[in-house]
Amino acid sequence: MKSQDLCGYLERLRSSRNISQEIFTNGIVSLRQYRRYLSGESDIPFQVADKLSERLGVQTINLLGEIEATRFEEKRKVDKFYNSVVNNSKDDVLSMITYFENLQFIDPENKVLFLHGLSLYMLITDQDTRSVTVQKNKDLIAYPAILKRTIITLNEMVILSSILDYSDDPNDTQEISEKLKQYLENRSFVIGTGHEPIFNLVLFRLARYSGKNSLFGDVINYCTMGIERNHSHKFYYLLDYFYYYTALAYYRLGEMEKYQVTLIKCFNVLQTEGNQKKIDKFTLLINQDFNINFKEFVVSYYQNQTQE
Structure with a gap:
């Protein structure tokens, strides 16, 4: 400790x-x-x-046990807060902000993730600009000095990926994407990857960045990592996006059979989750990005499979 x-x-x-x-x-x-x-x-x-x-x-010996129990509960609450921010659950976020702002954090890592989540909330609610948000997160992780370090924490990796998302400086984004790619190639240099679903958020942001820059091979690689993690750890976090981005990458590369198979997998994930708002959102995206009617595509695909 x-x-x-x-x-x-x-x-x-x-x-x-x-x-x-x-x-x-x-x-x-x-x-x-x-x-x-x-x-x-x-x-x-x-x-x-x-x-x-x-x-x-x-007693000191009892204190050590209390610290570990409190640290675990603190992490659980910070994770809940961060997920509420990412999922744009504003009411949940507001109910937790006061609690955390008055808290003496036990684990500095939990405080860093809270401050990172708070900065994203300030951006989402138009209380901060993108440039202010980027600078706040750079300060949290001592950027750019962090790029010279061999070992980083998962929280630092998540914050780096958020700068990748929001920075308008191509020098920043290129350096960060290359550094994150190095960490992914040797995950022993990242402290705390384990079973954390939040690691998928890093892969998601890298896939989105790669797609914007027409690096479709990288999109497929990052999404494949995310899909494998979901299957291995038995969770669904961002699985729909991983299939959607993979299908889009195959579509851009002209690999039509792979795009169709992957898009059907995206459909299956959406149906399994059963979130109608999410289904409607993805249907609109897919209709626009692939120039198809998603519902008709699915019906046609399964009809062809039956005939074969």
Whole structure:
């Protein structure tokens, strides 16, 4: 466990009990040094952590268990907040913002994801411009210095992909796409990929960027990764988009049989989920992008399959 995480939890307990920092640290450590522990400038010695825990009436060994449980719950809530932002569920977002803005985060990674999600919400609700949003997210991950690092976290990867989405600077987007591609080629350099559905969001953004730049082979590769992750981990996150973008890439490449098969898979995913708003949205997109009537295409495809 990181020293800063431990200090963050001690600070959270202190604040909830309305004890001033001066009283909390008196006779144990200087206030200036305590704040160094909180900022991560210095690691807190076990003896100091033990005395501070005792002042709060908590045994250190029990404190460590509480921290892990609280960190897990904190992550669950941040993930829920971020998903609400991405899915444009404004009422859910508003109900959570006040809670997080007054929270002393235990895990700095959770705070970073919250601030990233908040910046996207500010953009979606027209409270910030695209350029302001891009700069906020650059500041969150120390861009462009991050591009020189060998190892990054999944959250940093997600934020990089969001800059890819919103930046109008072609130098930024090209550098970021190349860097993200390197990380995908060796995922051991990315901390926290595991079973996280949010990793699919990175693949989705890369596929969309590649499509805009007519890199259809890359679109197919990124979407294939996303499809395989969904099947492997048994979730559907962005699976409809992965099939849709793959079909569109095959269509642009003139590979008509592959485009038709993949578009039918997109149809099957939409029907399985049963979200009528999403079905209507994709039907409109597909009608426009492929110059077809999607419903008639599906009926015709299955009729031909039956005849064969």
